Amino acid sequence: MKAMTIKPGVSKIGAVHWERRLFDSLIPLPDGTSYNAYLVEGKDKIALLDTVDPMTSEILMEQLKDVEKIDYIIAHHAEQDHSGCIPLVLEKYKEAKVICTPKAKTYLMDLLLIPEDKFITVEDGETLDLGGKTLKFIHAPWVHWPETMFTYLVEDKILFTCDFLGSHLATSELYATDECKVYEAAKRYYAEIMMPFRNFIEKDLEKIKDLDIDIIAPSHGPVYNNPKFILDAYNEWVYAKPKNIVVIPYSTMHGSVKKMVEYLQTVLVAKGVIVKPFDLSVTDIGELAMALVDAATIVIGTPTVLTGAHPMVVYATYLANALKPKTKFVSIIGSYNWGSRAQDQLSQMITNLKVEVISPVFIKGFPKEEDFKALDKLAEEIVKKHEEAGIL
Structure with missing residues (x-):
């Protein structure tokens, strides 16, 4: 899988896990899945948003072989299918810092044994300027762990949502072109993973409703260049009566x-x-x-x-x-x-x-x-x- 350009200076990397059929030894994956990571390159700094499941680490590291530096690793969520390769990335880019919520710092130290001095924690609404690319961090606890956050790329109007709004769907396409298939995969993902946290999701939908969003980039499944499609689906699943x-x-x-x-x-x-x-x-x-x-x-x-x-x-x-x-x-x-x-x-x-x-x-x-x-x-x-x- 090669890098796919979303906007100038913003690309989707990561891995497609075509053959995976079970997640967390519990959740069926009839359509496989993907682990999406994103590179955001400003004039001054470069940020890697999330990594991939360790089972596909070689794919990520191959994609990064020609990337000379990474200044920041944005860890939206501590679960290992997103964070599991942070130690490998830190080994390659020794000056890089991990940016996450305060709770995520604790979890990542416990799960991946990352040294404390490698972290920068951010508060809700805090921003980071990469040089013409401004990352705004949005805390989103309990979607679906207590340490989760989103990142909004201000200039390009891209919302990176990690697990939120995603789908377990292996695909070689960048965008959600087959909306019928994506709808089913996203609904399955919502039902299995997000539905228990419906009350928190209501707050997060409210929190992002006034953002000017051109693209939604989750950490599983295709990217949405029609954000209304997935936001309308979530509003139906969350708010509509049975x-x-x-x-x-x-x-x-x-x-x-x-x-x-x-x-x-x-x-x-x-x-x-x-x-x-x-x-x-x-x-x-x-x-x-x-x-x-x-x-x-x-x-x-x-x-x-x-x-x-x-x-x-x-x-x-x-x-x-x-x-x-x-x-x-x-x-x-x-x-x-x-x-x-x-x-x-x-x-x-x-x-x-x-x-x-x-x-x-x-x-x-x-x-x-x-x-x-x-x-x-x-x-x-x-x-x-x-x-x-x-x-x-």
Whole structure:
């Protein structure tokens, strides 16, 4: 990957990790990812904005081989996919200083063992003049770690946002030309990484709304030369009320829960509700996370395993609780034979969700006529709640 010019004196470097399929041993990457670094060359000084994941360090160092000096390394975020190669860059450019927030300094010293005398910490709104290129630093805590910041390049109207507004998408293109594909990748990224910090993101969207922005340059995925595209998407995901959607993550062992899910889906669809079922034995957890962004209701479906919920359902419930979607209503359906505490177990796992719990439907064995009637009642209650919320 060669340097790509964004504006005179501003170029995108970094690495495209085409084959990576899992992030943090947790997050699926169906489209790979990229680690974007940027060079900003002023008349007097040169700054490198972020580095790359150590797995791709050779690519970054090859790109820097003809760069005679770097005066500053701007560390927006201490996570190693951005900061992991700072020690290598400091080894090559021994006079360079690392610029970051005070909290990031502590994290980088702990994670990468960078000496304290290599740091310059900056406060919110502080600027740095490179000679005709002015960097303005904007603190953005909890997007998605507490030490994060953005950089605004004043003269060129470029906002460097690190993880914020990014996407796990491997691409050789500089700009987000295929907006449909980028939208899906960015939504997946928002759902998996940013959604738990929605309240902080609201403040950051407010903080940058008056900036004159020509280009948004995140640290994953393509650069946006149409900033409105990604800002509009985030405003929808963050501010818009949930949609007329019921998400049903479920597991089934002998078919009882599957039959319940199929019946409930049929009844809800007939009443005008969009239903998205996810069989957790084959589900890409990122697809589930994306569905949660818009869902007004979650119905958790589980068989009983050793008196408790199925382990896959426990995991999905934990995930939904951690992601904190805008969901308004939750219910639980399930089946057991000789006894179950799954309902209580799952109810205790959704304490982060500001939801109204709709009466669960738990049945004994395979669903019978009276059980289908109970599911009819659940569907009616969901429809009623959606109507009252003004989304149906």
